[in-house]
Amino acid sequence: MPALPLRRQRNLAGRTMLLLAGGAALCALLPLGFIGWIAIETGWQTALALIWRPRVGELLANTLLLEICTLPPAILLALALAWLTERSDMPGASFLSWLTVAPLAVPAFVQSYAWVSLFPRFHGLPAAALVSVLAYLPFLYLPVAAQMRRLDPELEHAAASLGQSPARIVLRVVLPQLRLAVCGGGLLVGLHLLAEYGLYAMIRFDTFTTAIIDQFQSSYNGPAANMLAGVLVLSCAGLIGLEWLLRGHARYARIGSGAPRPAPRRKLGRWRLPALALPLALASLGLGVPALTLSRWLMAGGDASWQQGALAAAMATTLGYAAAGALAAVAAALPMAWLSVRAPSRATRFLESCHSYPGALPGVVVALALVTVTVRIALPLYQTVATVVLAYVLMLLPRALVGLRAGIAQVPIELERAAASLGRNPARTLLAVTLPLAAPGIAAAMALVAMGVATELTATLLLAPNGTRTLATEFWALTSELDYAKAAPYAVLMILLSLPMTALLHAQARKTLNA
Amino acid sequence: MTRLVLSGLSKRYGATAALDAVSLAVERGSRVAIVGPSGSGKTTLLRVVAGFEAPDAGTVVLDGQVLADGPAIAPAHRRRIGFVAQDGALFPHLDVAGNLGFGLERDEPDRARRLRELIDLVELDPAMLSRKPHELSGGQQQRVALARALARKPALMLLDEPFSALDTGLRESVRESVTRVLAKAGVTTIMVTHDQGEALSFADQLAVMRGGRLVQAGRPYEVYWRPVDIETALLLGNAVVLDATIEAVGVSCVLGRLAAETGGRSGRARIMLRPEQFRLSLAGPGPQAVIEDIDFRGGQCAVTLLMVRDGAETRFTAHVPSMDLPELGSAVFVSVNGAALLLGRTG
Known part of the structure; x- marks a missing residue:
């Protein structure tokens, strides 16, 4: 038998991945670096003068009021809907669960377009709060319903056998277990309220984000816009800190082994049909109103509104950006995803939080950071496709990372070892085992990123090269000219592009509970 | 003829020594069980032999061929060593036939007949060839994993706690079937386990590991009745330790x-x-003791005995047949079969 060659293992893959993930993390730190840089550059005096203004106080009050008027009702509605669809015998529960998630397919600024064009005098805080609840409720409903389904009924039985009344069981056993889901979903909604531009601009409700973009578009007033961005980032940090405090540090894991039995559904009795009113009312507001408005404008516009040459061009541009953004974001997140599954350590956890934090940053901050950096350091890159794609990558990196991690986790190292012990060399193992198993997860991650790009408005408005027309920016331009009929087909196309994502998110939420 | 020789294998992870100068010779066709508490380095040893990890020092030689010499190692895929992981590690995207044929050459003649032979070898129904791994029970998955590894006619087979994921009832039958298959194939096998019963019944050579060191190796009977120290004794079963005085012949x-x-x-x-x-x-014969507690276990009982001598109490447990057992609280005479083992001065 010929002697086998002996080699030292150099762990080249691991080192390369660490290097690449480090590079991606550095890029992801750019917006944070930008905030720090402008804070130092502007100086204490000027910063204070720019921030300590009645206008900023007004914006802060608006933002705070918006959070207070939106979050509590959204949380209550999410709890009620989750209980009805997961734990009661309401007829058609699984269909109504889909119906509750479906508004995710309607971009927030399309939702507010639907309301404003139906009720032209619909403005201010009540309007903002109503549309926000309708647009963002699914972000709370999904995790709460998932957790509600996962609750171990044995805990409730145990509480009952310890002499607790049904009402006290809900209070002392069920609600505490939903705390993490409520906090997580609430944080997501709260951050969206801070970051959203289109929704609030359309119904003329001023928030930090709308103010920053107004400032930027009217005067290119760098320091003023940058300072507002700084306050916005602080607000986000405050929200995250608040969530961290409310979430507490307890673990709510199930103790003991084995899968929990599915919880029994509560009989509603004569309330069975009246209970339908809640999900149906919300669906008619969140889905019915957009459907009504869109079909009205489509009929008013007739065939002509579909035959605009710009529509096809915008669709093509959007698809191009979506594909580029998806490829770039997945490529950027791949090394980190690999490391966090295959080589978890303190260092990789730090790198991972560098990858994840931009998800909490408003798009406008990422965009401002890239504007400032390109204008000052790399002017040839200002308003180029590359910069827009970089913005998409930064904003959607966390989304790509989550999907990729799930994909790579489908290929535990034991399977690669099994392939090696069966005589496959590393390259053939990659082709025969790793790729076929990880592909669905990678594809899902790409789809989620692509669909995020397809309806992105804020960063695209600020960063895209002059004359770039995506579905979102073209829709925005048309509604700004009050040409609601011409805008309708763009809205329809964006909704169609978002539908698969909605289905994917709903399916993922279901799957995690079955796992 | 000696087939596998491990000598002076050492490997550290940071400050902990996973392997500390482990040497072991494994005869052709024999079945070796490596036992030890978790963290004793037994799985690391298996991974080093398989080629998934490189030792810091020491050599692995199989049939005169050097597979590892310190950190320089031959790649796992060229070693002709079969490996069965704890949960089988079947490829979830391939059916049973795809898994069994994974290691065969693509142009292997008579592929269908080979698959048929393999599935027969591990006593499974040929209808299972078209099933996906998730449609198999845990025991069936393990048997497919074994057949998949045997397909390449490996020079050495490594089993990493292959039965620990199975239910207790299933465990024994799968273990017996695997032992039968391995004996039929005549392949040299090393199994890692933390279950002493499994190790004792599976192996014709037993190796005990603790803290990265190989503390004892020998025939299972030998290691069970003549362990080198009390820790090894307790790893393989219960033991009663008593103070004694050494006499001219025997102890008292x-x-x-x-x-x-x-x-x-x-x-x-x-x-x-x-x-x-x-x-x-x-x-009688023997000194008297009182039965303090009886733990009925079916055929056998664990009887706790209290013996008072010169005002000093001694408590110990005896395993005796449960038929014709004296009553709880009654006094019985205790005699000892066979010899006592003297523990080392420090043991």
Whole structure:
């Protein structure tokens, strides 16, 4: 038998991945670096003068009021809907669960377009709060319903056998277990309220984000816009800190082994049909109103509104950006995803939080950071496709990372070892085992990123090269000219592009509970 | 003829030594079980032999071929060593036939016949060839994993706690079937386990690991009855430890005079007895003890005995047949079968 060659293992893959993930993390730190840089550059005096203004106080009050008027009702509605669809015998529960998630397919600024064009005098805080609840409720409903389904009924039985009344069981056993889901979903909604531009601009409700973009578009007033961005980032940090405090540090894991039995559904009795009113009312507001408005404008516009040459061009541009953004974001997140599954350590956890934090940053901050950096350091890159794609990558990196991690986790190292012990060399193992198993997860991650790009408005408005027309920016331009009929087909196309994502998110939420 | 020789294998992870100068020779066709508590380095040893990890020092030689010499190693995919992981590690995207044929050459003649042979070998129904792994029970998955590894006619087979994921009832039958298959194939096998019963019944050579060191290796009977220290003794079963005085022939303790190999030692020492060495009788011989507790286990009972001698209480447990057992609280005579084992001065 010929002697086998002996080699030292150099762990080249691991080192390369660490290097690449480090590079991606550095890029992801750019917006944070930008905030720090402008804070130092502007100086204490000027910063204070720019921030300590009645206008900023007004914006802060608006933002705070918006959070207070939106979050509590959204949380209550999410709890009620989750209980009805997961734990009661309401007829058609699984269909109504889909119906509750479906508004995710309607971009927030399309939702507010639907309301404003139906009720032209619909403005201010009540309007903002109503549309926000309708647009963002699914972000709370999904995790709460998932957790509600996962609750171990044995805990409730145990509480009952310890002499607790049904009402006290809900209070002392069920609600505490939903705390993490409520906090997580609430944080997501709260951050969206801070970051959203289109929704609030359309119904003329001023928030930090709308103010920053107004400032930027009217005067290119760098320091003023940058300072507002700084306050916005602080607000986000405050929200995250608040969530961290409310979430507490307890673990709510199930103790003991084995899968929990599915919880029994509560009989509603004569309330069975009246209970339908809640999900149906919300669906008619969140889905019915957009459907009504869109079909009205489509009929008013007739065939002509579909035959605009710009529509096809915008669709093509959007698809191009979506594909580029998806490829770039997945490529950027791949090394980190690999490391966090295959080589978890303190260092990789730090790198991972560098990858994840931009998800909490408003798009406008990422965009401002890239504007400032390109204008000052790399002017040839200002308003180029590359910069827009970089913005998409930064904003959607966390989304790509989550999907990729799930994909790579489908290929535990034991399977690669099994392939090696069966005589496959590393390259053939990659082709025969790793790729076929990880592909669905990678594809899902790409789809989620692509669909995020397809309806992105804020960063695209600020960063895209002059004359770039995506579905979102073209829709925005048309509604700004009050040409609601011409805008309708763009809205329809964006909704169609978002539908698969909605289905994917709903399916993922279901799957995690079955796992 | 010796087939696998491990010598001086060491590997550290940071400050902990996973392997500390481990040397072991494995004969052709034999079945070796490596036992040890978790963290004893037994799985690391298996991974080093398989080629998934490189040792810091030491060599792995199989049939005269050097597979590892310190950190320089031959790649796992060229070693012709089969590996069966804890949960089988079947490829979830391939059916049973795809898994079994994974290691075969693509142009292997008679592929279908080979697959048929393999599935017969592990006593599974050929209809299962078209099933996906998730449609198999845990025991069936393990048998497919074994057949998949055997397909390449490996020179050495490594089993990493192959039965630990199975239910207790299933475990024994799968273990017996796997042992049968391996014997039929005549392949040299190393199995890692933390289950002493599994190790004792599977192996014709037993190796005990602790803290990265190989503390004892030998025939299972030898290691069970003549362990090098009390930790090894307790790893393989229960033990009763008593103080004793070494006599000219044997030792004397609360149980009277017992046979023992003293190896020229004298003075006081500690001795070890297995609980199944005790005989209880109502008529003697032996000193008397009171039955304090009886733990009924079906065919056998664990009987806790209290013996008072010179005002000092001694408690120990005996494993005796449960038929004709004296009553709880009654006094019985205790005698000892076979010899006591003298523990090392420090043991």
